[in-house]
Amino acid sequence: MQYIGVNVASFMKLVDYVDSLGLDAEKIVCDAGMSLAELSVLPADTVVSAQKYSKLYKSSVKAMQDVHPYVPWAAGLGSDAFELLCHAVVGSATLGQALDRAVKYEALLRPLSGRQLSLEKSHDKIKLVYKIDTDNVASLFAPETWQRAQSYETVAVASGLVVWHAFSSWLVGHSIMLSRVNVGMPNIGNAYTASLEQVLKTDVFFNAAESFIEFDASVLDYRIVQNQESLQEFLDLAVYQLSLVEKQPSSVADAIKQLLGNDFSSGIPSFTEISERLHLSESSLRRKLLKEHTTFQLIKDEVRCDLAKQYLLDATLRMNDIAERLGFTELSSFVRSFRHWVGITPKAYRDQCLGSAELKSG
Numbered sequence: 001m002q003y004i005g006v007n008v009a010s011f012m013k014l015v016d017y018v019d020s021l022g023l024d025a026e027k028i029v030c031d032a033g034m035s036l037a038e039l040s041v042l043p044a045d046t047v048v049s050a051q052k053y054s055k056l057y058k059s060s061v062k063a064m065q066d067v068h069p070y071v072p073w074a075a076g077l078g079s080d081a082f083e084l085l086c087h088a089v090v091g092s093a094t095l096g097q098a099l100d101r102a103v104k105y106e107a108l109l110r111p112l113s114g115r116q117l118s119l120e121k122s123h124d125k126i127k128l129v130y131k132i133d134t135d136n137v138a139s140l141f142a143p144e145t146w147q148r149a150q151s152y153e154t155v156a157v158a159s160g161l162v163v164w165h166a167f168s169s170w171l172v173g174h175s176i177m178l179s180r181v182n183v184g185m186p187n188i189g190n191a192y193t194a195s196l197e198q199v200l201k202t203d204v205f206f207n208a209a210e211s212f213i214e215f216d217a218s219v220l221d222y223r224i225v226q227n228q229e230s231l232q233e234f235l236d237l238a239v240y241q242l243s244l245v246e247k248q249p250s251s252v253a254d255a256i257k258q259l260l261g262n263d264f265s266s267g268i269p270s271f272t273e274i275s276e277r278l279h280l281s282e283s284s285l286r287r288k289l290l291k292e293h294t295t296f297q298l299i300k301d302e303v304r305c306d307l308a309k310q311y312l313l314d315a316t317l318r319m320n321d322i323a324e325r326l327g328f329t330e331l332s333s334f335v336r337s338f339r340h341w342v343g344i345t346p347k348a349y350r351d352q353c354l355g356s357a358e359l360k361s362g
Contacts, residue, residue: 005047096220173258182208264327
């Protein structure tokens with residue numbers, strides 16, 4: 001998994017914020033598996049894993065929920081309501097179906113959350129429009145002592161747009177290219193605008209009539225590549241997972257890897273099946289892969305090689321079972337392919353890895 005770091009200054013800003021709300025910051029940090037005393041003495045530019053920041057964020061949101069069930073930041077990311085939303089949409093076939101479900105879900109919760117989501121189609125573009133009513137909770141979540149109190153509404157709306165882009169991208173397995181982003185709130189500075197544009201990879205316009213992210217209508221036909229199993233991992237570290245999506249360029253290869261899955265015992269999806277699930281013609285898919293300097297065969301080999309290495313670390317799995325999981329009808333074919341990928345036989349790789357593990361444990 002790609003490493004993403006967050007500097008300690010960001011951790012402390014979150015700690016200071018929950019403290020300004022009158023919450024028990026020390027307990028919140030402790031619930032996230034960290035020590036406030038140890039965190040506070042680290043230099044501000046010290047880089048810590050974003051996974052830890054994700055845990056701290058989720059712990060903070062849980063504490064805020066005890067004050068008010070509606071947490072306005074980042075579309076409610078980390079809240080119980082957001083988790084239930086994820087479960088409601090992950091079983092969808094396409095992104096369009098997932099977003100339709102999300103629109104209905106947010107409509108049901110609007111009296112409580114103040115959030116509204118809608119889809120507007122114009123020619124070949126789709127606008128995902130995001131509205132939020134912050135008036136009923138402004139006094140709770142934007143105390144005057146908070147240094148960003150004046151920019152409260154802008155941050156709440158913009159962070160919501162970022163989350164919906166990242167969540168949609170996670171659902172389909174790769175970052176969705178946006179054609180425009182509007183924020184219906186005042187601009188709070190060039191630095192903030194630049195950071196948003198870096199994350200969303202397009203121009204961001206403030207003081208707009210409405211807030212939305214815009215993308216090609218064809219994106220609605222993209223297939224959902226996530227499932228209940230991957231959803232649980234996502235929910236455990238949602239902020240970290242969304243950071244990964246937003247920091248990655250749009251990659252067709254990554255989308256294909258998600259579609260291939262991790263069990264080929266029933267066969268490997270064909271190039272035709274993959275192109276259909278990505279809603280691309282075969283020729284278009286080949287061109288996109290060519291731009292990424294790869295091929296469908298290379299992607300299949302990479303996925304099966306990585307899986308083979310994982311399976312070989314499990315001493316209880318027989319070679320024949322591993323070969324079957326990877327879609328090989330004969331053990332000899334698996335051995336030959338693995339030697340081509342890695343340079344040694346599967347048995348030699350297993351002996352090498354398990355032998356090293358025994359030496360370390362000894």
